[in-house]
Amino acid sequence: MTADVEISGVLHRFGPFTALHHVDLKIAAGEFIVLLGPSGCGKTTLLSILGGFLTPSEGKVVIGGHDMTRVAPKDRPTTTMFQDYALFPHMSLRDNVAFGLRMRGVGRAERNAKAMEMLEMVGLGDKAGRRPHELSGGQRQRVALARALAVSPDVLLLDEPLGALDLKLRRQMQDELKAIQRRVGTTFVHVTHDQEEAMAVADRIVVMNQGRIEHCGTPEEVYLTPATLFAANFMGEVNRIPVTPAGAGVSSPLGLLALAPTEGTLCLRPENVGLSGDLALGPAKLVEAAFFGSHHRCHFAPLAAPDLRLVAHLPQGAHPQIGAEVQLFARNPVILTERQAA
Known part of the structure; x- marks a missing residue:
């Protein structure tokens, strides 16, 4: 089962x-959407409204063509998977996965068969008789996912589901989560503050800030062509250089004039700054470098603006000595005007 979702003009207040702030978002059936942003940006509030745990102060939520704005959670075609998994410690994995079906009046044989199907899908069919305390964190996460999917929701809501896992296991589970979503075809709405996690699993990322959507697009669009300065900063490291239009009578660092119709900010990802490119940044001195395995992370001080620091990711075998002066270049610049940068 799967369904599209339409959020129209949703505003929600907690007291004053x-x-x-009047959020609008359309999610296609079978799409994997990630709500991304810092703590307090409104992403969990929006997820709670989708799940029916909160009723918006204004606006409407439509799932599969049906108005669900004031429908109770138990009557919605949604299931929510939380970070703590909330597995029953006294039940076997099979009974945990079958619990939602049991609450819906499904017979024992049918619900056990469905539970085994779900456990097989997440690679735990051979552990169906075990209890949650006998599993690793990643295995418990899979059981929680199997339980959520066993009731065949149209939309699965995931609230920081990988937050309790260590880095290596989290990356493994990102791949598995995306593979399972593709297999079942259910619409997934996933909340996280982890940019790497969002990039790994999302069809589209919704970057949120202070209760508003800053940018909604594919991972490539949000990273390479951010709509706002907040989105550019939140989606990873970025070099920011003020720019002014030609004839403004104001000097920009590095002499980068006439790059924007109005005053704005030139944004450059570190991997797009280096010793070659189509945008000349001028001479610069290497003041600091560190090896990160896949690249050298280098800090350059442009000679024309010695107080400015530009971060560049240079290849493993190529970076100058500390103190060396080089010609610095850039590729794929993104210019955000003051309106966009606000």
């Missing part, structure tokens, strides 16, 4: 505080 406005957590969401």
Whole structure:
């Protein structure tokens, strides 16, 4: 089962505080959407409204063509998977996965068969008789996912589901989560503050800030062509250089004039700054470098703007000595005007 979702003009207040400001978002059936942003940006509030745990102060939520704005959670075609998994410690894995079906009145034989199907899908069919305490964190996460999918929701809501896992296991589970979503075809709405996690699993990323959507697009679009300065900063490291239009009578660092119709900010990802490229940044001195395995992370001080620091990711075998002066170049610049940077 799967369904599309339409959020229209959703505003939500907690007393005098406005957590969401007229949010509009359309999610296609079978799409993997990630709500991404810092703590307090409104992403969990929006997920709670989708799940029916909160009723918006204004606006509407439509799932599969049906208005669900004021429908109770138990009557919605949604299931929520939380970070703590909430598995029953006294039940076997099979009974944990079958629990939602049991609550819906499904017979024992049918619900056990469905539970085994789900456990097989997440690679735990041979552990169906075990209890949750006998599993690793990653295995418990898989059981929680199997339980959520066993009731065949149209939309699965995931609230920081990988947050309790260590880095290596989290990356492994990102791949598995995306593979399972593709297999079942259910619409996934996933909340996280982890940019790498969002990039790994999302069809589209919704970057949120202070209750508003800053940018909604594919991982490539949000990273390479961010719509706002907040989105550019939040989606990874970025060099920012002020620019002014030609004839403004104001000097920009590095002499980068006439690059924007109005005053704005030139954004450059570190991997797009180096010793070759189509945009000349001028001479610069290497002041610091560190080896990160796949690249050298280098800090350059442009001679024309010695107080400015530009971060560049240079290849493993190629970086100058500390103190060396080089010609610095850039590729794929993104220019955000003051309106966009606000």
